Amino acid sequence: MYVLAFESSCDETACAVLEMSEDTREIKSNIIASQVDIHALYGGVVPEIASRAHIEAISKITYEALSVAGLTLKDIGAIAVTNGPGLIGALLVAVNFAKSLAFANNIPLVPVDHIKGHVAANYLTHKELKPPFLALVVSGGHTSFFDVKSYTCLEEIASTRDDAAGECFDKIGRVMGLPYPGGHAMDLLSSKGNKDAIQFPSPAISGDTLDFSFSGLKTAVINYINTKRQKGEELNEADIAASFTKTVVNAVRSKIGEALKRTGYKKIVLAGGVSANSHLRQGITEECKKYGAEFYAPHLSLCGDNAAMIGAQGYYEFLEGVRGDEALNAYPS
Numbered sequence: 001m002y003v004l005a006f007e008s009s010c011d012e013t014a015c016a017v018l019e020m021s022e023d024t025r026e027i028k029s030n031i032i033a034s035q036v037d038i039h040a041l042y043g044g045v046v047p048e049i050a051s052r053a054h055i056e057a058i059s060k061i062t063y064e065a066l067s068v069a070g071l072t073l074k075d076i077g078a079i080a081v082t083n084g085p086g087l088i089g090a091l092l093v094a095v096n097f098a099k100s101l102a103f104a105n106n107i108p109l110v111p112v113d114h115i116k117g118h119v120a121a122n123y124l125t126h127k128e129l130k131p132p133f134l135a136l137v138v139s140g141g142h143t144s145f146f147d148v149k150s151y152t153c154l155e156e157i158a159s160t161r162d163d164a165a166g167e168c169f170d171k172i173g174r175v176m177g178l179p180y181p182g183g184h185a186m187d188l189l190s191s192k193g194n195k196d197a198i199q200f201p202s203p204a205i206s207g208d209t210l211d212f213s214f215s216g217l218k219t220a221v222i223n224y225i226n227t228k229r230q231k232g233e234e235l236n237e238a239d240i241a242a243s244f245t246k247t248v249v250n251a252v253r254s255k256i257g258e259a260l261k262r263t264g265y266k267k268i269v270l271a272g273g274v275s276a277n278s279h280l281r282q283g284i285t286e287e288c289k290k291y292g293a294e295f296y297a298p299h300l301s302l303c304g305d306n307a308a309m310i311g312a313q314g315y316y317e318f319l320e321g322v323r324g325d326e327a328l329n330a331y332p333s
């Protein structure tokens with residue numbers, strides 16, 4: 001069956017068409033209208049501007065997604081849409097657009113959780129991947145372990161108690177004057193630095209927990225930069241990026257063994273925007289070898305926000321009978 005999917009939870013307006021069946025997971029089109037250039041002027045996402053930009057883009061990219069797929073609405077078996085979490089005004093754009101299309105054309109509407117969508121990006125990358133497994137979602141808003149019991153049942157077993165890892169990459173990148181959003185630039189810069197140059201506090205909460213706390217690490221790195229600047233000392237930005245990244249990667253690595261033990265799985269799936277980070281992928285690969293666990297990560301083109309991942313998750317929600325009605329709303333968190 002063909003699934004038409006929408007995503008507008010933050011700063012990407014996205015529409016995709018997927019062909020899904022028991023043994024098919026194929027992306028027919030995957031269009032993203034990015035607002036990064038607009039928000040770069042402000043150094044972060046401006047919610048009101050994001051909503052307006054989604055409204056301007058959504059009809060156009062829907063035509064484009066259908067036309068690249070070579071299909072019309074008559075061919076579509078379900079419409080999937082992210083209805084949370086995210087920026088409420090941004091989410092409502094795709095939710096209402098999808099609702100109108102679905103009810104005007106008598107097509108089933110399927111609401112999809114954005115985080116489940118990130119995990120589902122892996123189903124499109126690894127055609128053989130099936131739950132159950134342990135998932136680690138690292139994005140601009142999340143740093144969490146999930147017990148993925150089935151395609152539709154995900155139980156959060158640990159999370160960050162304050163900031164998310166992606167948020168730290170972006171804030172530190174901003175303080176260092178890197179292009180917005182900072183994650184990708186920090187990744188490249190880290191490769192040029194000495195990861196052992198500076199000791200920063202670990203965001204892994206010690207003791208009998210798999211939780212993280214990134215706010216202390218973020219503050220420590222920003223204080224380090226500000227102190228150096230105040231003293232007029234030279235900043236080695238590559239060393240800062242490398243040392244910060246190593247601290248994040250080691251914190252995540254330190255929790256993997258226990259997370260695998262608690263769930264009893266030998267399979268870990270990485271997801272979310274920060275899953276594009278080359279050092280994180282490398283670190284988890286090494287850690288998984290220690291435990292004889294299989295490691296999966298999405299194709300780089302599916303790490304950030306996109307609608308293909310929403311379509312993949314939407315298909316499995318559809319099979320479970322999940323439907324959105326006329327009262328479908330968006331939820332911010």
Ligand code: KG4
Nearest residue numbers: 139140141166183187273274276277304305
């Ligand atoms: O999942 P995502 O696209 O949006 C949310 O749902 O939050 O994640 C965006 C986050 C941003 O913080 C961005 O800087 C980060 O993912 N990111 C990266 C990399 N590419 C994107 N962080 C570290 N290394 C990267 N290569």
Ligand code: ZN
Nearest residue numbers: 139273304305
């Ligand atoms: Zn996301």
